[in-house]
Amino acid sequence: MTTSPLFKTVCFVGIGLIGSSLARAMRKHGLAERLLCLDVCEKARTTALALSVVDSATGNAAEAISEADLIVLGAPVGATQAVGEAIGPHLKPGAIVTDVGSVKLAVIRDLTPYLPEGVEFVPGHPIAGTEHSGPESGFAELFEGRWQILTPLPGCDQKAVDKVAELWRRVGSQVEIMDPHHHDKVLAITSHLPHLIAYTIVGTANDLEGHMQQEVIKFSASGFRDFTRIAASDPIMWRDVFLNNREAVLEVLQRFTEDLTALQRSIRWGEGEVLQKRFTETRAIRRAIIDAKQA
Amino acid sequence: MTTSPLFKTVCFVGIGLIGSSLARAMRKHGLAERLLCLDVCEKARTTALALSVVDSATGNAAEAISEADLIVLGAPVGATQAVGEAIGPHLKPGAIVTDVGSVKLAVIRDLTPYLPEGVEFVPGHPIAGTEHSGPESGFAELFEGRWQILTPLPGCDQKAVDKVAELWRRVGSQVEIMDPHHHDKVLAITSHLPHLIAYTIVGTANDLEGHMQQEVIKFSASGFRDFTRIAASDPIMWRDVFLNNREAVLEVLQRFTEDLTALQRSIRWGEGEVLQKRFTETRAIRRAIIDAKQA
Numbered sequence: 001m002t003t004s005p006l007f008k009t010v011c012f013v014g015i016g017l018i019g020s021s022l023a024r025a026m027r028k029h030g031l032a033e034r035l036l037c038l039d040v041c042e043k044a045r046t047t048a049l050a051l052s053v054v055d056s057a058t059g060n061a062a063e064a065i066s067e068a069d070l071i072v073l074g075a076p077v078g079a080t081q082a083v084g085e086a087i088g089p090h091l092k093p094g095a096i097v098t099d100v101g102s103v104k105l106a107v108i109r110d111l112t113p114y115l116p117e118g119v120e121f122v123p124g125h126p127i128a129g130t131e132h133s134g135p136e137s138g139f140a141e142l143f144e145g146r147w148q149i150l151t152p153l154p155g156c157d158q159k160a161v162d163k164v165a166e167l168w169r170r171v172g173s174q175v176e177i178m179d180p181h182h183h184d185k186v187l188a189i190t191s192h193l194p195h196l197i198a199y200t201i202v203g204t205a206n207d208l209e210g211h212m213q214q215e216v217i218k219f220s221a222s223g224f225r226d227f228t229r230i231a232a233s234d235p236i237m238w239r240d241v242f243l244n245n246r247e248a249v250l251e252v253l254q255r256f257t258e259d260l261t262a263l264q265r266s267i268r269w270g271e272g273e274v275l276q277k278r279f280t281e282t283r284a285i286r287r288a289i290i291d292a293k294q295a
Numbered sequence: 296m297t298t299s300p301l302f303k304t305v306c307f308v309g310i311g312l313i314g315s316s317l318a319r320a321m322r323k324h325g326l327a328e329r330l331l332c333l334d335v336c337e338k339a340r341t342t343a344l345a346l347s348v349v350d351s352a353t354g355n356a357a358e359a360i361s362e363a364d365l366i367v368l369g370a371p372v373g374a375t376q377a378v379g380e381a382i383g384p385h386l387k388p389g390a391i392v393t394d395v396g397s398v399k400l401a402v403i404r405d406l407t408p409y410l411p412e413g414v415e416f417v418p419g420h421p422i423a424g425t426e427h428s429g430p431e432s433g434f435a436e437l438f439e440g441r442w443q444i445l446t447p448l449p450g451c452d453q454k455a456v457d458k459v460a461e462l463w464r465r466v467g468s469q470v471e472i473m474d475p476h477h478h479d480k481v482l483a484i485t486s487h488l489p490h491l492i493a494y495t496i497v498g499t500a501n502d503l504e505g506h507m508q509q510e511v512i513k514f515s516a517s518g519f520r521d522f523t524r525i526a527a528s529d530p531i532m533w534r535d536v537f538l539n540n541r542e543a544v545l546e547v548l549q550r551f552t553e554d555l556t557a558l559q560r561s562i563r564w565g566e567g568e569v570l571q572k573r574f575t576e577t578r579a580i581r582r583a584i585i586d587a588k589q590a
């Protein structure tokens with residue numbers, strides 16, 4: 001792996017789990033000369049500096065952005081407009097902006113109006129993460145062996161796309177180019193619906209009376225526990241995901257509810273064959289995931 | 296840990312994942328003099344013998360049961376009546392019968408009529424397992440640090456309960472005594488509903504057209520993947536669980552559906568505060584599970 005820096009100065013706007021992981025990985029692989037961050041959260045800035053995740057941290061957009069060759073947006077997607085407003089006036093010509101948001105159409109809609117001529121935007125989404133947040137939770141290996149989806153818009157400079165793709169390859173990811181609309185539909189199924197379901201079932205358990213709740217915790221190893229990890233993910237990040245991928249989430253939720261209602265009916269009427277058939281079909285997907293080395 | 300055998304002859308009826316794991320653990324800890332199995336599946340019998348999980352394997356109930364001091368039922372719960380019919384006439388006076396079924400009321404209902412006077416039944420359920428099945432998937436450590444629930448009926452001989460409890464303690468479990476009705480309600484939440492939800496969401500993905508399905512597999516690491524492991528569990532075992540814990544499952548499913556509908560409505564109407572509040576509450580349960588060392 002070559003160590004020639006890909007970028008001179010990089011600024012992370014939002015230095016949380018994902019931003020700090022990419023910063024660590026860029027440092028590890030020597031992909032930038034200088035790493036800066038712009039974050040509204042003083043604690044995040046202090047932590048990122050103390051851990052040497054970045055060389056310099058500030059809450060002042062002019063200072064952070066005006067020299068950056070690459071700007072990586074790593075704030076919750078609901079902050080995109082505020083971020084655009086803050087950084088837009090300070091972006092230098094020739095700079096590349098990318099992001100790591102879990103939804104793509106809304107980020108493109110909210111950021112594009114603030115980008116000056118001569119600045120290229122390459123939207124992206126790493127299919128990697130944990131249920132933790134903040135710069136203290138990041139690690140350089142987070143993206144190794146994972147997918148990085150890029151959703152460039154028509155008319156975007158191919159050189160900018162290639163450079164961002166190269167960055168992700170150097171930190172260990174495989175890059176996939178996708179249409180942003182399609183991204184939001186696929187992720188509604190693979191990520192947003194599973195999180196919504198997990199939040200719901202853990203919420204249902206949380207509403208139980210005290211004694212029952214204690215037992216749910218005690219005997220959680222029988223299936224429930226796996227959902228609680230997912231449902232421990234950041235509430236603000238996920239609020240923003242659902243508010244900003246509403247249509248795709250509601251559509252796939254509708255399908256899910258129909259399927260659940262059908263199984264419920266089969267249980268009520270004792271349709272053993274239907275249940276067994278349905279429970280057998282699902283094994284194929286598990287096998288395919290294992291074969292695709294994503295298990 | 297003492298090595299004096301607790302039982303002379305033990306017979307496993309159904310030598311699958313759970314039965315074979317307990318047989319291995321009993322062998323490892325020297326808890327029985329002789330281990331037998333009675334299984335309708337020839338392949339399971341051959342495998343269990345070849346792996347020395349048991350000393351002898353048969354499909355003949357008279358042969359297997361008549362000398363056993365402890366009989367452990369490890370077939371799917373839907374087979375309980377057939378098992379009772381087969382073993383009932385051959386149980387010797389003073390023998391103890393226990394089981395590992397995931398539901399308790401139905402097993403008690405289906406087995407009790409076949410048990411002769413002088414035979415004690417101690418229903419049980421280990422809160423331990425994997426998504427695999429068959430005797431080749433078992434391992435002696437499966438129960439270490441896990442809960443074993445026992446649901447003895449009023450009038451059961453306390454010595455029999457104590458002996459079964461001691462068995463589970465010796466293989467590394469903590470024993471909890473519970474009312475069978477309560478067991479079925481608690482497990483409907485911690486285990487049966489999570490499995491039903493996982494089967495549903497993976498089924499929903501399985502119904503997608505080919506291209507979309509490929510992408511779901513490719514990008515499954517974003518949440519979906521965790522559900523596919525649960526939904527790869529044995530179809531027959533789970534069909535039987537749902538058919539035999541119908542009321543409790545339907546009741547908790549009703550609560551879940553109400554909660555999901557409420558979240559769906561909040562997404563549709565953009566109620567960010569409701570979503571954030573709900574997603575914050577669920578973190579407490581995760582922390583409690585980590586504190587209870589069940590994570």
Ligand SMILES: NC(=O)c1ccc[n+]([C@@H]2O[C@H](COP(=O)([O-])OP(=O)(O)OC[C@H]3O[C@@H](n4cnc5c(N)ncnc54)[C@H](OP(=O)(O)O)[C@@H]3O)[C@@H](O)[C@H]2O)c1
Nearest residue numbers: 014016017018039040041044075077101102129130133134
């Ligand atoms: N976590 C995952 O597993 C994962 C995976 C893939 C993609 N993503 C995406 O990655 C992004 C970041 O997620 P994360 O988990 O890294 O979040 P995080 O750990 O919560 O960090 C986000 C940081 O951005 C800051 N911030 C908020 N508004 C800002 C603004 N207007 N300007 C500058 N900084 C701002 C936050 O400060 P405050 O705390 O004060 O708000 C926080 O320090 C999200 O868009 C998410 O959708 C996450």
Ligand SMILES: NC(=O)c1ccc[n+]([C@@H]2O[C@H](COP(=O)([O-])OP(=O)(O)OC[C@H]3O[C@@H](n4cnc5c(N)ncnc54)[C@H](OP(=O)(O)O)[C@@H]3O)[C@@H](O)[C@H]2O)c1
Nearest residue numbers: 309311312313334335336339370372396397424425428429
């Ligand atoms: N798997 C888990 O994670 C887990 C956890 C806790 C409790 N349990 C409970 O443990 C029990 C066994 O589960 P498992 O996963 O060990 O199952 P498994 O691996 O599928 O093994 C069950 C064995 O029982 C045999 N069998 C079926 N009907 C029988 C009959 N009438 N007489 C004798 N043997 C018969 C099966 O043969 P065929 O294959 O030919 O039917 C199979 O060999 C179930 O009641 C389940 O609810 C399972």
